[in-house]
Amino acid sequence: MQREITQQKVAGAIDFLAEPMPGFHTATFMMRIEGGLCSEPADQLGLAYVIEQALDKGTARRSARELADAFDAVGAQMAVYTGRQGWVLVGSSLPEHLTTAIELIGEVVCEPAFPEEVVQTAVALTLQELSGLEDSPRGLLRRKMTQQVYGPILGRHMLGDEESLARVDAARVREHFARLATRSAMTMAVAGKIDIPQIRESVEQAFGALPEGERIREEITPHFPAAKGHITKDLEQTQIGISFPGVGYADPSFATEQVMLGVLSGGMSARLFAEVREKLGLVYWVGAWHEQPRGLGVVHVGAATKPERCAKTYETLLREIARLSEDLTEEELERAKTGIVAESTTSGVSVQQRANDLMVDHFHLGRAVRAEEKLDEIRRVTVDDIRGYLKEHPRDSLSVVTVGPAPLGED
Amino acid sequence: MASFIEHKLENGLRICLEPLSHLPSAACGFVVLTGARDERPEEEGVSHFLEHMSFKGTTRSSWERINQRFDELGSKYNAFTSHERTMYYGWVPSENLMPQIDLLAEMMRSALPQEEFDTEKKVVLEEIAMYRDSLESSMFDLASKELFAGSPLALSVLGTEETIGPLKREQMVDYYRRRYGPENMLFVASGRFDSDAVIAQVREQTAGWERGEGGRSQPAPKMQTGIAKQQIGKFKQQALMLCYPAPSGEDDDVRVGVMARILSGANSRIFWEVMQRGICPDAGAFHLDYNDTGVFVLYGLCEPERADSVLAALREQAEKLSADGPTEFEVQRVKNSVRTQLARDGDAPMRRLLQVATDVEILGAPRSLEAALEQVEAVQVADVRAALEEFPITGDGMLVSVGPEDWPAG
Numbered sequence: 001m002q003r004e005i006t007q008q009k010v011a012g013a014i015d016f017l018a019e020p021m022p023g024f025h026t027a028t029f030m031m032r033i034e035g036g037l038c039s040e041p042a043d044q045l046g047l048a049y050v051i052e053q054a055l056d057k058g059t060a061r062r063s064a065r066e067l068a069d070a071f072d073a074v075g076a077q078m079a080v081y082t083g084r085q086g087w088v089l090v091g092s093s094l095p096e097h098l099t100t101a102i103e104l105i106g107e108v109v110c111e112p113a114f115p116e117e118v119v120q121t122a123v124a125l126t127l128q129e130l131s132g133l134e135d136s137p138r139g140l141l142r143r144k145m146t147q148q149v150y151g152p153i154l155g156r157h158m159l160g161d162e163e164s165l166a167r168v169d170a171a172r173v174r175e176h177f178a179r180l181a182t183r184s185a186m187t188m189a190v191a192g193k194i195d196i197p198q199i200r201e202s203v204e205q206a207f208g209a210l211p212e213g214e215r216i217r218e219e220i221t222p223h224f225p226a227a228k229g230h231i232t233k234d235l236e237q238t239q240i241g242i243s244f245p246g247v248g249y250a251d252p253s254f255a256t257e258q259v260m261l262g263v264l265s266g267g268m269s270a271r272l273f274a275e276v277r278e279k280l281g282l283v284y285w286v287g288a289w290h291e292q293p294r295g296l297g298v299v300h301v302g303a304a305t306k307p308e309r310c311a312k313t314y315e316t317l318l319r320e321i322a323r324l325s326e327d328l329t330e331e332e333l334e335r336a337k338t339g340i341v342a343e344s345t346t347s348g349v350s351v352q353q354r355a356n357d358l359m360v361d362h363f364h365l366g367r368a369v370r371a372e373e374k375l376d377e378i379r380r381v382t383v384d385d386i387r388g389y390l391k392e393h394p395r396d397s398l399s400v401v402t403v404g405p406a407p408l409g410e411d
Numbered sequence: 412m413a414s415f416i417e418h419k420l421e422n423g424l425r426i427c428l429e430p431l432s433h434l435p436s437a438a439c440g441f442v443v444l445t446g447a448r449d450e451r452p453e454e455e456g457v458s459h460f461l462e463h464m465s466f467k468g469t470t471r472s473s474w475e476r477i478n479q480r481f482d483e484l485g486s487k488y489n490a491f492t493s494h495e496r497t498m499y500y501g502w503v504p505s506e507n508l509m510p511q512i513d514l515l516a517e518m519m520r521s522a523l524p525q526e527e528f529d530t531e532k533k534v535v536l537e538e539i540a541m542y543r544d545s546l547e548s549s550m551f552d553l554a555s556k557e558l559f560a561g562s563p564l565a566l567s568v569l570g571t572e573e574t575i576g577p578l579k580r581e582q583m584v585d586y587y588r589r590r591y592g593p594e595n596m597l598f599v600a601s602g603r604f605d606s607d608a609v610i611a612q613v614r615e616q617t618a619g620w621e622r623g624e625g626g627r628s629q630p631a632p633k634m635q636t637g638i639a640k641q642q643i644g645k646f647k648q649q650a651l652m653l654c655y656p657a658p659s660g661e662d663d664d665v666r667v668g669v670m671a672r673i674l675s676g677a678n679s680r681i682f683w684e685v686m687q688r689g690i691c692p693d694a695g696a697f698h699l700d701y702n703d704t705g706v707f708v709l710y711g712l713c714e715p716e717r718a719d720s721v722l723a724a725l726r727e728q729a730e731k732l733s734a735d736g737p738t739e740f741e742v743q744r745v746k747n748s749v750r751t752q753l754a755r756d757g758d759a760p761m762r763r764l765l766q767v768a769t770d771v772e773i774l775g776a777p778r779s780l781e782a783a784l785e786q787v788e789a790v791q792v793a794d795v796r797a798a799l800e801e802f803p804i805t806g807d808g809m810l811v812s813v814g815p816e817d818w819p820a821g
Binding site: 023024025026057064065068069071072073074075076077092093094120121124125126128129131132134135137233234235236237266267268269270273274277278279280281282283284285304305306331334335338339341342343345346347349350351 | 433434435436438466467474475478479481482483484485486487488502503504505507530531532533534535537538540541543544545546644645646647648677678683686687688689691692693712713714740744746747748749750751754755757758759760761
């Protein structure tokens, strides 16, 4: 399906991307404000998430409830997410109500009230979530993996820490958000059943009054020490996480890494599932995934197993990571590519997914990319490309984390 | 939008198709009308274990080949088991629907190889361990055990180490023969396809299937009241559920769904009056519907010292809604939000597949998006009030509590 993508500046400085999807029955508006966890002052960790929680709880014109009622009056939904390097706001609605949703989101972003009471509730709830995280073995694993791999800035967790959260108040929230929420720091993507000129006009009206500002991007220093970390927890299973350097989204070998990951963990015939679960019955959960902060890439492998089988599971994971460069077959390559390409006609075909893809492409590449262009890159990947990738990116600097009754080697 | 094509094959298999021709993909699946409530106590967990085993080899294909074939089709595939059904599905680009049907049909006649049975048992035991490390799962496990104590609904879907450990392949074969007959199954598909060709393909692939016992004749389980609690020291939070008898899936009572959305979720009473008052970060309500019985649940996850406040706050909201009824706007906002949700579902074959499967299984017929919307649009404030009178959410009910404290005391 070839569809036209529009990319332009709106309201002078906002990057605006749009892709109409004829035949679809809803529309999504997504916007990104640069900032997020990396923008937090070092003594106020958790600030970005408190902003997420408090942002839609009232504006200069409406109380929190009036705002929620205004979205509900047209059946529109809004959500805010905190990321490492920005906040993302998503509005979804029936096509005829999208401009109303955009106007409301504009009000939220341009005139947030951040009342002290609301901010204090957000802080109190974040503290409770922080203690609740202790009941999520996978959540603890991910937090520790991230901290260990990325270091003190990129490795921040959105829930911050108790000491820092105690310092967050309405004045700090207002000052921080006002500094970052400028037109230059915003990217917007719209997809679905949309009328582009009408939406562009709504965006101009809704966001045009914001200061132009400048795009503030924190300098990120890559950080990847080989390390072993452990959290002792009374659990029935030990969670294992292994991370190694990958490539960034804009790297020419990114498509190769995607296919490599498909070979490792794309479907049930992929190596990790087949070897660790199906052949040996060592785990229920095993998988690999990758993530890309701007300009960086990391590959993660994870599994959970009973403590007495932890050493064997860990060895098997290491063997599979090492074996990748030894005996890759054409059939495996084809299956991995098929999985990625087919996804573009199944789960990839949604209004929200498409808006998200536009945002992600723009974040890393500075431009929107046709879905077909990216698929062609996947189709071109060969066995030799993967061998070359593995040679250029040796997996000899591993960051390992376990969460469970005992560290590796002591179970 | 779409209309449905329904068909019944000679062997008793029911087929229901929903064409969505504006999409490039199709999702399809077999629903087996069987689950934990159809198990004998000594085979607790066999439905779910069998679901795993269906991927582990047929007379024609090894497990490797089955997994490879799914991946060669570019399928998004999986399976799940509940108390009442086991579903296997795959979502593929439309041109791969026929081989996807072939593969799923072949898996419905698994060889249940002994060697794979032994290996997969370890995987299932790992899954049980994983859920025992989860507070939410521990809460649901205790709830389902106690809410319907003495009935087949009290059996755990995953089973336990004590039932899965000693389970033999022969017991699974016996269960399989009883429950996996075509008369006890549905085939559903949603997306872009040629309906006649799909029916012909399903007919061909299931032609030799032998019938089983099928069916389910059990009295409707009755919900218990009182307090069920379990102290588990390793958790940091207390999880609590306050449960009341509610309509069953067969009752198809849309008023209760509206009630749940007034109480729970974005812009709901619990959101504003419990969570946004800082009492706890995770609370809500939902309607748990089995085919022939139902439960309305109010829940919260909180720091143990806040359990009393959370319970009091949930009760207060339930009492207030019961006494005053909802406002006109509350009912209207739920309708608006359902309207958007249903429009989104019309573009999502996988969501439609699951909904069509549920409607056909429980109500005996599929329901279009338009019909679903009409049903919600018809609900008025007075209807919600009437539902609250028929199915009160005040009073004792059953309180379920899991966490580090022996709460409530006594």
